[in-house]
Amino acid sequence: MDKEKNRHIILFVDDEEAILKSLARLFRRHGYTILTASGGEEALTLIGEQEKKISVIISDQKMPKMNGAAFLEKAKQICPDAIRFLLTGYSEMGAIVDAVNRGEIHRYLTKPWNDDELIMQVKTALDHYDLIEENKKLMLLTRKQNKQLFEFGRTMEKKIEERSLEIVEQNKKLEFLNKELELGLLNTIRAFGALTEMVNPYMKGHGKRVSSLAVELARKYGLPEEEVTQIEIAAILHDIGTIGFANELIEKYNDNRCSKEEMDLYRSHPVEGQSILSFINRLDEVGLLIRHHHEQYDGKGYPDGLIETEIPLGARFIAISDVYDRIIKGSNKKKTSYLEKYLSGRNISREHFSEDELLQQAALFHFKQNSFTKYDPDIVKLFMDVLKDRGVNFAQEKQVAFEVLEPGMVITRAIYTPKGRFILPQNTELTEDLLKKLNIILENNEIPDAFFIIAK
Ligand SMILES: [Fe+2]
Numbered sequence: 249m250d251k252e253k254n255r256h257i258i259l260f261v262d263d264e265e266a267i268l269k270s271l272a273r274l275f276r277r278h279g280y281t282i283l284t285a286s287g288g289e290e291a292l293t294l295i296g297e298q299e300k301k302i303s304v305i306i307s308d309q310k311m312p313k314m315n316g317a318a319f320l321e322k323a324k325q326i327c328p329d330a331i332r333f334l335l336t337g338y339s340e341m342g343a344i345v346d347a348v349n350r351g352e353i354h355r356y357l358t359k360p361w362n363d364d365e366l367i368m369q370v371k372t373a374l375d376h377y378d379l380i381e382e383n384k385k386l387m388l389l390t391r392k393q394n395k396q397l398f399e400f401g402r403t404m405e406k407k408i409e410e411r412s413l414e415i416v417e418q419n420k421k422l423e424f425l426n427k428e429l430e431l432g433l434l435n436t437i438r439a440f441g442a443l444t445e446m447v448n449p450y451m452k453g454h455g456k457r458v459s460s461l462a463v464e465l466a467r468k469y470g471l472p473e474e475e476v477t478q479i480e481i482a483a484i485l486h487d488i489g490t491i492g493f494a495n496e497l498i499e500k501y502n503d504n505r506c507s508k509e510e511m512d513l514y515r516s517h518p519v520e521g522q523s524i525l526s527f528i529n530r531l532d533e534v535g536l537l538i539r540h541h542h543e544q545y546d547g548k549g550y551p552d553g554l555i556e557t558e559i560p561l562g563a564r565f566i567a568i569s570d571v572y573d574r575i576i577k578g579s580n581k582k583k584t585s586y587l588e589k590y591l592s593g594r595n596i597s598r599e600h601f602s603e604d605e606l607l608q609q610a611a612l613f614h615f616k617q618n619s620f621t622k623y624d625p626d627i628v629k630l631f632m633d634v635l636k637d638r639g640v641n642f643a644q645e646k647q648v649a650f651e652v653l654e655p656g657m658v659i660t661r662a663i664y665t666p667k668g669r670f671i672l673p674q675n676t677e678l679t680e681d682l683l684k685k686l687n688i689i690l691e692n693n694e695i696p697d698a699f700f701i702i703a704k
Pocket of ligand 1: 541
């Protein structure tokens with residue numbers, strides 16, 4: 249308790265020595281530090297000399313030279329936080345009211361005073377003083393902490409911003425390096441694909457052509473570029489499993505001359521291809537596409553007999569592109585076998601069509617014939633769209649009038665008179681002679697409205 253009081257300095261100002269002594273004695277007993285002055289001037293000098301703040305100033309009003317109210321007004325300028333008491337007699341009430349109104353004093357005490365009451369009044373004033381001081385300290389601390397927090401926040405914000413920029417920069421570098429790596433990998437694979445074709449020259453450029461078709465299919469289907477790249481790689485390398493095969497075996501396969509044993513060996517190439525790629529971690533998906541490029545939609549393909557959508561989409565793209573390239577660019581024997589299948593039962597003379605046109609027709613025929621069995625019908629349709637985008641001309645069926653018919657055209661649908669009499673079978677190529685006969689028959693009957701033909 250005493251310790252706490254000692255923090256407080258009380259200044260008494262009175263021109264009467266006896267009063268000063270009596271007040272000093274009273275308050276010292278209660279543990280306060282006491283200063284005394286016998287007049288306003290002396291008191292102001294004393295206040296100015298203090299290192300520690302004075303908490304309470306109690307001044308007599310009636311003093312020569314400077315009265316109490318005037319002194320306290322000046323003291324307020326030097327020591328604004330001190331609680332100021334005016335000690336006065338009843339006769340000076342006017343001066344007190346005036347001083348209170350001007351805010352120069354906080355309280356007044358009347359003479360003669362009661363010791364206990366005076367102590368109580370000062371103690372209450374000091375409690376008030378302590379509260380204000382404590383509040384000021386807290387305010388200062390809060391302001392300081394707020395400032396520190398603000399500075400900390402700003403520093404953090406700046407650091408986060410700098411770090412984010414760094415991360416963005418690093419990501420850009422990484423992205424660039426990844427692209428470089430991807431490109432490097434793709435170029436290595438292209439070179440590898442070319443190497444495979446050098447070892448096995450029977451299908452030169454086959455991998456490259458299959459990959460370009462499979463990529464077009466994948467893009468038309470709307471696959472993301474990452475998957476398109478996997479399909480591209482798998483298509484380039486789809487027959488890499490044949491790399492250890494004897495040239496004779498490849499030649500026999502291309503010419504459809506394999507024995508059953510040879511065919512079994514040849515059929516191991518998708519699995520072989522996948523195992524070659526298994527050494528490169530990032531090519532797992534590519535390995536799967538290679539494994540399944542000889543699967544069939546009806547489950548009769550190899551190596552796993554997958555059906556329909558069990559077969560990876562990319563593998564279905566590669567399968568159809570592979571066969572198309574073998575029909576169009578394969579060995580003469582291969583081409584002939586597909587052409588024969590197409591032309592059999594059709595009365596089409598080869599001389600009216602280029603080999604390429606016939607091969608395109610043969611491919612179209614093959615894929616349509618084998619939709620739902622070897623090939624996914626949706627992929628066949630998509631593939632035809634890709635070929636059309638490429639500008640491949642399929643000889644299209646047209647509906648024409650009798651007058652338009654001429655030699656070389658092929659009737660695609662059987663001709664009947666309106667009464668239902670059969671005249672010509674489908675797939676008949678028109679000749680001069682046939683046209684003359686047709687003319688005579690149709691003069692005697694009514695002429696059909698339309699004829700369906702394919703023309704060059
Ligand atoms: Fe293959």
